[in-house]
Amino acid sequence: MKPNVWIVDDEVSLCGxxxxxxxxxGFVPIARQSVADGLGLLNGPEPxxxxxxxxxxPDSGLVLVKAMVDRFPNLPVVVMTAYGTVEKAVEAVKLGAFDFISKPFEMVFLSKVVDKAMSNRILVSENRELKEIIKRQGVELIGQSTAVTQLKERIHAIASSESTVLITGESGTGKELVAKLIHQKSLRALKPCVVVNCSALSENLLESELFGHMKGAFTSAHAEKEGLFAVAEGGTVFLDEIGEMPLRTQVKLLRVLQEREITPVGGTVSSRINVRILAATNVNLEDAVARGEFREDLYYRLNVLRIYTPRLAERGEDPILLANYFLNKKSHVQKRFSETALRQIQSYAWPGNVRQLENAVERAIAFSTGEIIEALELDVPGQTLDARGAGLSAAGNAKMVSAGASQGNPNGVMGLSGDPGEPETPTNSPSGEETRVSPTLNEIEKAYIYWILTQNxxxxxxxxxILGLDISTLYxxxxxxxxxAPA
Ligand SMILES: Nc1ncnc2c1ncn2[C@@H]1O[C@H](COP(=O)(O)OP(=O)(O)OP(=O)(O)O)[C@@H](O)[C@H]1O
Ligand SMILES: [Mg+2]
Structure with a gap:
């Protein structure tokens, strides 16, 4: 008896x-055109x-997918999606769909998907694997600042395209994270995303990693090896630190980008590949091109779409958000930051960006003994409160203004010594015997804001x-x- 196959699509011609x-x-097709009619099929035997x-x-096919897999847990359901609706497809796979295929598709491709679905045993395990892949790739981009909101919008806009993307930004700003997100939100999400660090491998090794090698291609090539471009078939290759790629390898990569073909090291036959290429760099590629260290033609091939990951210092109040996020993620026990610690996190310049913040939080978790993490335990290098100021207008002005009343300061702001982390301690003992009274946080903040305002x-x-505040917060x-302001 021939097996049944259910087809539910409102496009009559496609159904046909x-x-x-x-x-x-060799199947017996049973076609329906609506969710309601599709649900009716569930009363019959499993196809x-x-x-x-x-x-x-108007109805989402997701409802139907869910009903089908609820009723028949082993039934391979292949969902068909229109261009640009990857998220729905991913959702369907999470609900238990076997695979998805985007319209318009070629029958050869459909044939492959059907064959795959039919190998019943593999099917169940692969379904599990797909879910695993989604879970493994589940990365999150934390941030609510304008800069990060724009970054998220850009990622979203770029993801569904097939074009090569060049990701630029300082070290630790999340370039790899962005690459993974682009992959995760693309039609390739269920296929591999392979990360290659171009600076970590020698020229020869990098080439054999990327393109694979034949047996005997070099002394240690005892067996044939598949390259990462082949491993990533259908998915994405992320070339990290592309600026460090040796010139010879650049030539080969250029060919891959132009011809979409790879030839293994020591091989003569090339094979077609279907991968999307993302590349990242923290060096200025334009300068590298000018110096002759990076091929101009390759640069143009990579720089089709561009995305920039902003410095942490450009991200408004995100440092605090990120610090709390890392704290929750990494601490096994309930912990929180003291107010001073939070202020320090917000005002520090974070030259090593998010990675530095992540490491600082990790260290603080390890070193803090109580529930509250103090500023000291964060162990952020010396300059704290004036870190941003120092890099900007206050540079070279090591002595802070003493904004005392004698200078016509109408604000009653306490004076600050050279190091705002250690504010001048007032003496309040009439006998001259020094009683050290620490200023309150509010006093420090007031003085600091006043100082920065004066400096500017x-x-x-x-x-x-400079303060890392929204303008409205400053007001x-x-x-x-x-x-x-002084008159
Ligand atoms: N917005 C963010 N939300 C959550 N985690 C982030 C964010 N940005 C970066 N991270 C985390 O910070 C660390 C550094 O990020 P990533 O490795 O992507 O940076 P990078 O720009 O590639 O750095 P490098 O140039 O040094 O390779 C990672 O652990 C990453 O998960
Ligand atoms: Mg990186």
């Missing part, structure tokens, strides 16, 4: 085409497989930037502390 296709393949369109008129001629947008704080 699929019916002919499946008949030829060999099902094909479900995800955009079934009360230009609030600049001050807000609130000026109001709160009753700060006024």
């Amino acid at each position: 085409l699929l019916e002919v296709f499946f008949e030829k393949k 060999a497989m099902a094909m479900v369109d995800l955009s079934l008129g 001629q009360w230009h609030k947008p600049t001050a807000a930037k 609130r704080k000026i109001e709160k502390y009753g700060l006024k």
Whole structure:
């Protein structure tokens, strides 16, 4: 008896085409055009497989996919998606769909998917594997600042394209994370994403890793080896630190980008590949091209779409958000940052960006004994509160202003010594015997904001930037502390 196959799609012509296709393949097709009619099929016997369109008129095919796998857990359901609806397809796979195929598809390709679905045993395990892949790739980009919101929008816009992407940004800003997100949100999400660090391998090793090698290609090539481009078939190859790629390898990569073909080291036969290439660099490639260290033609091939990961210092109040995120993620016990620690996190310049912050939090978790992590335990290098100021207008002005009343300071702001981390301690003992009274956090903040404002001629947008505050937050704080520019 021939096996049944269910086809649910509201496009009558496509249904017809699929019916002919499946008949030829030896199935008995049963076609329906709506979710409701599709659900009706569930009263009948289990078919060999099902094909479900995800955009079934106003109803989402997801409902139907879920109902089908609930009723028949081993039924391979292949979902059909329109261009640009990957997320829905991924959702369907999470719900238990076997695979997805995007429209328009070639019958040869469909044939492959059907064959795969039919090898019943593999099917169940592969389904599990797909879910595993999604889980493994589950990376998150934390941040609510304008810079990161724009970054997320850009990732979203770029993901569904097939073009090569060049990711630039300082070290530790999340370039690899961005690459993984682009892959995860693309139509290739269920296929591998292979990461290659171009600076970590010698020229020869890099080439054999990328393109594979034949047996005997070099002394240690005892067996034939598949290259990473081949391993990533259908998916994405992320070439990290592309600026460090040797010139000879650059020539070979250029060929891959132009011809979409690879030849293994020591081999003569080339084979076609289907991978999307993402590349990242923290060196300025334009400069490298000018110096003759990077091929200009390769640069143009890579720089089709461009995405920039901003420095952590450009991300408003994200440092605090990220610190809390890493703390929750990495600490096994309940811990939180003290107010001073949070202020330090927010005001420090983080030259090593998110990676440095992540490491600092990890260290603090390891070293802190109590529930509260103090600023000291964060162990952020010396310059803290004035880190941003120091890099900007305050550079070279090691002595902070003493904004005392004698200078016509209308704000009653306490004076600050050279190191704002250690504010001048007032003496309040009439006998001259020193009683050290630490200033409160509010006093430090007030003084610091006042100082930064003074340093910048009360230009609030600049001050807000240096302080790492939203302009509206700065206005609130000026109001709160009753700060006024000197007349
Ligand atoms: N916005 C973010 N949200 C959560 N984690 C992040 C974010 N940005 C970076 N990270 C984490 O910070 C670390 C560094 O990020 P990543 O490796 O992607 O940076 P990179 O730009 O590739 O750095 P490098 O140039 O040094 O290779 C990783 O552990 C990453 O998961
Ligand atoms: Mg990296």
